[in-house]
Amino acid sequence: MNLTLEQIQDFKGKYPRQIWSLFFSEMWERFCFYGMRGMLVFFMISELKFGDQQANLQYGATQAFVYAFTFVGGLFADKILGFRKSLFWGGLLMIVGSLILAFEPHQFFFLGIAFTVVGTGFFKPNISTMVGKLYKSDDTRRDAGFSLFYAGINLGALLGGYLCIAIGKGEMLSSIIPEDKRWNVAFGLAAIVMVISLINFVFTQRRMGPIGLAPQKILADGTKVALEKWKEYGVYVLSLIFVPLIMVMVSVPQYTDYFMWTVGPLTLIYLFYEMSKVTSPERKKLWAALIFILFSILFWGIYEQSGGSLSIFAAKNLNKDLLGLDPNGVNNSGGAFFIIFLAPLFGLLWIWLSKRKLEPNTIIKFGLGFIFLGLGYYVLFATRFFADLQGITSLNIFTIALLVITFGELCLSPIGLSIMTKLSTEKLQGMMMGLWFLASAYGQYVAGIIGAGMATAKEGSSNMDALIAYTDGYKQLGLYALIAGVLLIIISPFVKKLMQEVR
Numbered sequence: 001m002n003l004t005l006e007q008i009q010d011f012k013g014k015y016p017r018q019i020w021s022l023f024f025s026e027m028w029e030r031f032c033f034y035g036m037r038g039m040l041v042f043f044m045i046s047e048l049k050f051g052d053q054q055a056n057l058q059y060g061a062t063q064a065f066v067y068a069f070t071f072v073g074g075l076f077a078d079k080i081l082g083f084r085k086s087l088f089w090g091g092l093l094m095i096v097g098s099l100i101l102a103f104e105p106h107q108f109f110f111l112g113i114a115f116t117v118v119g120t121g122f123f124k125p126n127i128s129t130m131v132g133k134l135y136k137s138d139d140t141r142r143d144a145g146f147s148l149f150y151a152g153i154n155l156g157a158l159l160g161g162y163l164c165i166a167i168g169k170g171e172m173l174s175s176i177i178p179e180d181k182r183w184n185v186a187f188g189l190a191a192i193v194m195v196i197s198l199i200n201f202v203f204t205q206r207r208m209g210p211i212g213l214a215p216q217k218i219l220a221d222g223t224k225v226a227l228e229k230w231k232e233y234g235v236y237v238l239s240l241i242f243v244p245l246i247m248v249m250v251s252v253p254q255y256t257d258y259f260m261w262t263v264g265p266l267t268l269i270y271l272f273y274e275m276s277k278v279t280s281p282e283r284k285k286l287w288a289a290l291i292f293i294l295f296s297i298l299f300w301g302i303y304e305q306s307g308g309s310l311s312i313f314a315a316k317n318l319n320k321d322l323l324g325l326d327p328n329g330v331n332n333s334g335g336a337f338f339i340i341f342l343a344p345l346f347g348l349l350w351i352w353l354s355k356r357k358l359e360p361n362t363i364i365k366f367g368l369g370f371i372f373l374g375l376g377y378y379v380l381f382a383t384r385f386f387a388d389l390q391g392i393t394s395l396n397i398f399t400i401a402l403l404v405i406t407f408g409e410l411c412l413s414p415i416g417l418s419i420m421t422k423l424s425t426e427k428l429q430g431m432m433m434g435l436w437f438l439a440s441a442y443g444q445y446v447a448g449i450i451g452a453g454m455a456t457a458k459e460g461s462s463n464m465d466a467l468i469a470y471t472d473g474y475k476q477l478g479l480y481a482l483i484a485g486v487l488l489i490i491i492s493p494f495v496k497k498l499m500q501e502v503r
Contacts, residue, residue: 003207008134014351016134018211019145021204023152025087026127028197030156032094032190033124035164036101036116037063038332039186042165047106047183057253060448062113064256065246067441068263069121072242074129075431076122080231082213083130084205089236090122091198098191105183112187114247118239129433132421133211140354146418147347147410151340158336162329164189260445267438274428281500282425288498289423289432291491292416293439295366298484299412300443301450302373302477303405306331309450309470310380314398317387317467322395334399338406346410362419362499363492365411370485372408376401377478384471391463408481423499450477 008018040062044055077086097115100108131149135142166172168186170179177185249255271290275283310331318327353359360368379401387393416436424432450473 004210008208008211011134014141014348015145015148018134018204018207019131019149021200021207022127022131023149025197025201025204026149027152027156028193028200029091029094029123029127030153031160032098032156032194032197033066033116033120033160034157035160035190035193036098036113036187038161038165039168039183040113043105043109043168043183048109054253057256057448058250060444061250061253061256062117063444064260064441064448065250066117066120067437067444068259069117069242069246070124070433070437070441071121071263071267071431071435073121073124074433074435074437076235076239077129078427078429078431080235083127083211084208084213085232086122087127087130087201088198089239090119090124091194091201093119093239094123095119095191095194095198098187098194102184102188102191105187110247110251111243113250114243117246117250118242122239124437129421129429130208130211132418132429137422140359141351142422143350143415143418144347146415147343147350150410150413151343154336154339154343158333158340160190160193161336162333256445260442263438264442267435271431271435274431278425278428284498284500285423286425286428286432288495289420289435291495291498292362292366292419292423293435295370295484295488296412296416296436296439297442297446298480299370299373299408300440301446302377302481303409304444304447305450305477306335309473313466313470316463317383317391317393317470318395318398319392320395322399325395327395327398330395330399330402334402335406335409338403339410342406342410361492361496362415363488363495365415367485367488367492369408369410369412369415370481370488372404372411374408374478374481374485376403376405376408377474377481379404381471381475381478384467387464387467389464391465391467393467 008016011017041055041059044050044058050058073086073090077083081089093115097112097117097119099112100115101112105112128149131145132142135145163172164186167177167189168183170177170182173185174182249259271286275286278286311328314327314331320327322330350359379397383393383397383401386397420432420436421429
């Protein structure tokens, strides 16, 4: 089915047909990613016998490198591979990493993780860019499409994040899986769903027309020809060389500091170099994109406490007054659960407001995201008022906080993916999407520093002391988020001018 780009973008209804295929490929890839993510700290502590601090440091390093490598993957996709080949290659590397862990997770743990890090870098930014290509630049339905796509991300996160760790710990299928094989099966499940993701994408390609094909070289006479094959093969070889390098850097968390203090400035220098080669209107849009990216670092630094301080808070300071559910389980899956139901509704809300000329522009949505985030952390602070004398407080109130924080995420994260595709130039879309995820890497890095500070403050204290220390910290984070939200709304006229016709 050789569709043209115009035929794909000229769709009827709320969503293009192709978005559902990308939805399912991304859902299974996120199952693999969040399944692996959910197992890391528990596996390092229970099986590799790491201390809590060491495990959390190495978890933070892994997450930072995962998101940082999306910049590299996006750059190679822009310049050489194209989105389709980049996505497929990344998926293969993720399968290899999962299979290594399924075969011998104790001996080859960091090698398997390194393959997964590099593979995710090639897969993640490029499928998001392909979603953006389904829409014309002025199509108001784009935000709704990214909100639906974001629901697929979280469906995979919910399923993978729960099933993999449950199998590994022996809480599921323990009667049929031998105890010494549970972790092998859990990591193997991540590999199986990644295979499903790639098979789905192979069939998806037939309806994608020219979207995601490799870039071509333009000769002096204007003729377009394919790039030299050695460049494509060189990317494959180079990415395999990255694997042992990433393995060493993830296994020694101190290297994360050196990496984060180096890659950010170098990336900005390269971005400024690319900006010097574009037209003035395109440069203004890229400046606007950079403002979104910088604010997103602060957002994720505050938001991403769920894997660190909120996990400890849930384990030590929450009861089970919400249907008898486990507090850590609610902390790990509550956000994804809310997003699955709310993301399509938010998408439809933007369409409804757009038809009535009431839809806020993207910078206002970002500001609202911060305000909801801040309000959610103030609800976390309010849990102290429901605590007993032992410092145990209400899971119900905690869950309300997760709901409010989810409102903030839905105002920012899917809209952020969308705005990167709107503001990027044609030749820089993969790189800018990678830069968006690089900001997430810095957010993970900042979140680790914040969480470590809270953990140090409560060391050796009682549950009540810990409750006071954590809730004081959450109140402070809530204040920072509210200030950022108000600031974004104040500067929205300036950013709107930079964005020009983009909403």
